[in-house]
Amino acid sequence: MVLTIILCILGTFIVMESVAWLAHRYLMHGFLWFLHKDHHKKDDGQVFEKNDFFFLIFATPAILLFLFGSIYGHVIMMAVAGGITLYGFCYFMVHDIFIHQRFKWFRNTNNIYLKAIRRAHKMHHKHLGKHHGECFGMLWVPFKYFREAYRQQKMQEQKS
Numbered sequence: 001m002v003l004t005i006i007l008c009i010l011g012t013f014i015v016m017e018s019v020a021w022l023a024h025r026y027l028m029h030g031f032l033w034f035l036h037k038d039h040h041k042k043d044d045g046q047v048f049e050k051n052d053f054f055f056l057i058f059a060t061p062a063i064l065l066f067l068f069g070s071i072y073g074h075v076i077m078m079a080v081a082g083g084i085t086l087y088g089f090c091y092f093m094v095h096d097i098f099i100h101q102r103f104k105w106f107r108n109t110n111n112i113y114l115k116a117i118r119r120a121h122k123m124h125h126k127h128l129g130k131h132h133g134e135c136f137g138m139l140w141v142p143f144k145y146f147r148e149a150y151r152q153q154k155m156q157e158q159k160s
Contacts, residue, residue, distance in 0.1 A: 005079045012083025013090075017139050020058075020091070024136040028054070033130040040128050059088060091138055095121070115149035116141045 028036040028051075039051035062084035069077030096102045098114065099121045109115060120135040120142065127133045135142065 001075070005075060008076055008079035009083040009086065012080045013087050016084060016087035017137055020087070021137040021140075023058070025133070029130045029133055029136075037130070040125060055088075055092075058084075062088070094138055110153065112146060112149045112153060113141075115152065116145040119148055120145045 035050045035053055037051075038049045062081045065077045065081035065084070068074065069081060094117065098106045099118055101107065117139070123145075124133055124135040135145075
């Protein structure tokens with residue numbers, strides 16, 4: 001049973017990347033653009049954005065699954081809720097802290113994967129409107145950004 005729970009948490013975490021991509025591409029850059037738009041504007045020093053309401057929207061299924069899973073003793077519901085919550089935590093750490101530096105932690109890195117994530121997100125924000133965007137995911141990054149990060153790191157090493 002423990003293995004089933006762990007696999008369910010990890011499977012949900014992996015599926016959440018696709019859910020996040022689809023939600024970002026078709027909801028946030030679609031009819032919910034009015035909430036997401038301020039996230040694509042140049043940083044004006046605001047602590048909170050309307051975009052931050054998505055935290056509540058995306059946390060609601062996990063909260064409900066935790067609630068009903070605990071009421072009905074349904075362990076799989078709780079495991080799915082755990083996978084969603086784990087993804088949300090990683091999203092917060094990667095997107096809000098590492099990429100957008102809401103807190104000044106993890107500023108510098110030599111990790112190619114993290115540099116690729118940062119570059120892909122930068123390319124996403126290059127588009128200030130809701131159309132013609134790219135790189136809607138968080139953890140899966142197109143291979144071209146890995147190559148770019150690798151080349152950039154090699155150039156920095158040669159300068160040193």
